[in-house]
Amino acid sequence: MRLKFTKMHGLGNDFMVIDGVTQSVELSPERIERWADRHFGIGFDQLLLVEPPTRPDRDFRYRIFNADGSEVENCGNGARCFARFVVDHNLIHADRICVETAGGDLELIIQDDGQVTVDMGRPRLAPEKIPFLADERALLYPLTTEDGTQLDVAAVSMGNPHCVIRVDSVDTAPVETLGPELEEHERFPQRVNVGFLEVVDRTHARLRVFERGVGETLACGTGACAAIVAGHINGWFDDRVHIALRGGTLLIEWPGEGNVLMTGPVETVFEGVVG
Numbered sequence: 594m595r596l597k598f599t600k601m602h603g604l605g606n607d608f609m610v611i612d613g614v615t616q617s618v619e620l621s622p623e624r625i626e627r628w629a630d631r632h633f634g635i636g637f638d639q640l641l642l643v644e645p646p647t648r649p650d651r652d653f654r655y656r657i658f659n660a661d662g663s664e665v666e667n668c669g670n671g672a673r674c675f676a677r678f679v680v681d682h683n684l685i686h687a688d689r690i691c692v693e694t695a696g697g698d699l700e701l702i703i704q705d706d707g708q709v710t711v712d713m714g715r716p717r718l719a720p721e722k723i724p725f726l727a728d729e730r731a732l733l734y735p736l737t738t739e740d741g742t743q744l745d746v747a748a749v750s751m752g753n754p755h756c757v758i759r760v761d762s763v764d765t766a767p768v769e770t771l772g773p774e775l776e777e778h779e780r781f782p783q784r785v786n787v788g789f790l791e792v793v794d795r796t797h798a799r800l801r802v803f804e805r806g807v808g809e810t811l812a813c814g815t816g817a818c819a820a821i822v823a824g825h826i827n828g829w830f831d832d833r834v835h836i837a838l839r840g841g842t843l844l845i846e847w848p849g850e851g852n853v854l855m856t857g858p859v860e861t862v863f864e865g866v867v868g
């Protein structure tokens with residue numbers, strides 16, 4: 594099965610993007626995991642699959658698979674690459690693209706400067722929607738780690754689950770140790786993406802993310818959205834925030850209700866064939 598793909602990234606969060614509209618694609622967790630390997634395979638954080646829509650009001654179905662082969666509900670950096678991909682591969686001729694994902698509907702808007710704005714939909718804060726085990730909704734939840742440390746964390750879904758921890762500095766945040774521990778924490782029954790948030794001021798933030806099913810990535814779009822939502826409901830941010838991740842900066846806009854908008858760059862690295 595020779596399969597054409599495109600290698601892309603959003604702020605260093607990198608993807609294997611596959612056209613499943615004009616190609617017949619057979620995926621398995623094992624095949625995805627092998628392709629994701631940065632030594633024995635192609636190497637990527639996520640695989641993005643473009644499919645025909647299942648609903649008449651959508652242009653495409655957008656499917657996302659983590660490097661460990663797990664299929665997930667959303668990927669923000671990937672959504673920007675998705676928009677660029679479908680236009681560059683003549684699957685659509687538009688600058689506003691409507692997609693369906695397992696985590697909800699997204700609108701992708703290609704800007705004149707080449708950046709892409711994604712309407713990421715509404716954040717979900719009810720514990721059962723995240724999912725997160727808690728008796729009731731709260732701005733911050735006490736969470737005990739294996740060594741007995743008590744953390745105050747925010748829990749937000751952008752279609753996919755996020756745990757956000759405020760830290761004094763992302764440079765000294767315990768991403769390598771606390772990230773994998775919280776990813777598998779029992780109170781997140783579908784595992785979780787773990788964000789370490791530094792509040793610089795009311796319009797600037799810094800973030801590192803240990804991603805579910807991948808590990809630390811250079812950027813996480815849904816993680817950036819979740820971090821700004823968590824900060825906004827706790828009174829730390831205004832409605833427009835520039836958030837710096839290791840791979841670069843995103844603009845997140847959220848007035849405290851309604852949909853979250855994320856704007857950032859896209860890069861195509863190379864075209865390839867596998868199989």
Ligand SMILES: N[C@H](CCC[C@H](N)C(=O)O)C(=O)O
Pocket residue numbers: 606638639657659665666667668669670671753754786804805806807810812813814815816
């Ligand atoms: N690891 C995430 C999916 C990719 C999210 C990230 N790459 C983004 O840009 O939003 C999860 O398991 O929910």
